Amino acid sequence: MDWRSMKFDWNRARAFLVTAEEGSLSAAARALGLTQPTLGRQVAALEEELGVLLFDRAGRGLTLTDNGLELVDHVRAMGEAASHVSMTASGQSRSVEGTVRITATEVASAFMLPAMIDRLRAAHPGIEVELVATNLLRDLRRREADIAIRTVRPTDPQLIARKLPSEVARLYASRTYLDTHGPFDAPEDLSEAQFIGFEDNVPFIEFLNGMGLGLAERQFAVRTAVHLVHWEMVRQGLGIGVMLSRVGDADPTVARVVSWLDPFEFEVWLVAHREVNSSRRVRLVFDWLVKEFCALPPAV
Incomplete structure (x- = not known):
């Protein structure tokens, strides 16, 4: 191998790879902690060094050219190899x-x-x-x-x-909510109950209905993207929610909503x-x- 002929700049290659994966210079700059002009110069320098155009500029976004598509897999392999070196070295030294x-x-x-x-x-x-x-x-x-x-x-x-070991989850509600709205002795008893939903709520409703509950979207008037907030809303009596049984059973402020529903195992x-x-x-x-x-x- 002619080592003297190898003048490939890894920083430029990395700038190209991250830009290709992030889809824009601004996003790639954020990912690498660089300014956008600095990153842009690195990508442009690589294009000049290789003598090929790597990206087509379309508005604010970037798409790979045919040359870029051919090159990106090789550079990705370089990135993975560099990551392996870093992981091995840090493990040995620390x-x-x-x-x-x-x-x-x-x-x-x-x-x-x-x-x-x-x-x-x-x-x-x-x-x-x-x-x-x-x-x-x-x-x-x-x-x-x-x-x-x-x-x-x-x-x-x-x-x-x-x-x-697998975990299981169950439906819980605060004891005050159950005292006011319960008991729920059959699936039809839940038809007017309020549930705490999630930001992406459709899969949650489909999962519960797949368990035979027959719930409607209107029963999920309160939703959150954060499960810990979901749980706190349950604890404060806003509605019914889901939690690991080892967590829910240990909380004296809540209780299982139903006894006839199988736990959710995962x-x-x-x-x-x-x-x-x-x-x-x-x-x-x-x-x-x-x-x-x-x-x-x-x-x-």
Whole structure:
């Protein structure tokens, strides 16, 4: 290989890749923490260096040219290789000290993980934890997180996953709401009940109706995108909502709404990039979480 002929600038290539994936210079600049003019100059310099046009400018957006489409897969592979180098190097240099970023749902982050993290920190004080509480999926391959707790099995072959004990959720309402509007002894009794919905509420209604409840959209007059807000509204008596049974049953201000409805069971997966095997601190936290989740009392 002629090493002297290789003058490819990775910063320019990275600017091109992120711009292609984000769809505009402004979005790519935000993602990289650069100014838009700086990013634009890097992309233009790469085009000049290669002697090809990589983007067609259409209004405020950008679309890849044929040359850009041909190049982007190669640059993406370079990005993944660079990420592997970073993950391996940081794992070797930091040993069992340093930050591990965990992403989990809002409910798991608020009600399940704090005690687990407290015990982890007591046993391994060199480990620092950044907890990203979100119901959105984070991209482990781009290091948006080191470890993820998900309710669906990942399909990406670059990820490793460990199936944890399943969880169950049920319908809950405040005891004052049930005293006023209950009891709900049959599905038809719920026809006038108020439910707390979610921002994307159609799948939630379809799921509940698939369980035989026959609910109407008008019964979801209050909605929120945040599950913790959803739960607080339930606790304060605004209507019926859904929560993990291990959380709802432990709260004295609420009670299960119905006894005749089967619980909502779902899988739980602990996920990390395959490079977890080269990072002692990420491996330690991954194995710790497996032990903690498996030690929980069975969900009922």
